[in-house]
Amino acid sequence: MRNKKLWRIVSVSLCVLCVIFIFSNSLDNGEESSAKSGLVVAVLQQVAEIFTDGATVSESFVRTMAHFSEFALLGFLLMLSVKTFTQRYLKNIFLVLFISLAVAVIDEILQLFSAGRASDVLDVAVDFSGAVTGILFFVLIVKISHSIVIVRRRKKDAGKA
Numbered sequence: 001m002r003n004k005k006l007w008r009i010v011s012v013s014l015c016v017l018c019v020i021f022i023f024s025n026s027l028d029n030g031e032e033s034s035a036k037s038g039l040v041v042a043v044l045q046q047v048a049e050i051f052t053d054g055a056t057v058s059e060s061f062v063r064t065m066a067h068f069s070e071f072a073l074l075g076f077l078l079m080l081s082v083k084t085f086t087q088r089y090l091k092n093i094f095l096v097l098f099i100s101l102a103v104a105v106i107d108e109i110l111q112l113f114s115a116g117r118a119s120d121v122l123d124v125a126v127d128f129s130g131a132v133t134g135i136l137f138f139v140l141i142v143k144i145s146h147s148i149v150i151v152r153r154r155k156k157d158a159g160k161a
Contacts, residue, residue: 004084011081018074019103025070026107030116037062067123068130075100075134083142093135100131 028036037059044062048055078096083089104127111117 008081008084011077011084015074015077015081018070018077022070022074022103022107023110025066026110026117027114028117029114033114033117034059037066040066064126067126068133071100071104071127071130072134072137074103075131076138077134078131079135079138083138089142090139096135097132100135101128104128104131 025033025036040062041057041059044057048057075096078099079089079093082092082096086092101124104124107127108119108121108124112119
């Protein structure tokens with residue numbers, strides 16, 4: 001029981017930290033945000049040049065992938081958190097989807113208050129699709145691990161017979 005309580009605290013804390021990270025990025029002004037994206041673009045551009053000749057990495061692509069990735073992480077962590085409270089986590093998937101969408105909308109609204117930033121409905125769609133991907137990835141991992149446990153039990157039981 002104590003271990004379950006610890007997992008709940010850890011998983012909810014990770015969700016909160018992820019949301020704080022997302023919102024803190026949205027509160028960066030346009031110049032700060034562009035500088036962060038520029039660093040990532042520079043690194044990815046060097047990597048791209050190793051594998052391809054003349055490939056370019058755009059800041060727009062990096063920003064889109066950053067939004068998608070941070071929300072994929074959020075979706076995954078929200079599902080993990082729900083699973084620590086109930087084994088019937090799929091019954092609560094709409095709650096996770098709602099929270100993900102709400103965070104995406106609030107994230108875009110926050111950008112309206114940051115100098116040099118703009119809000120975009122397309123970003124909400126990217127954010128939400130990232131969250132859905134994280135949710136699906138979590139469900140896939142749970143289903144695969146459950147299948148592995150079942151196969152191991154059957155092998156163990158077959159060995160006893």
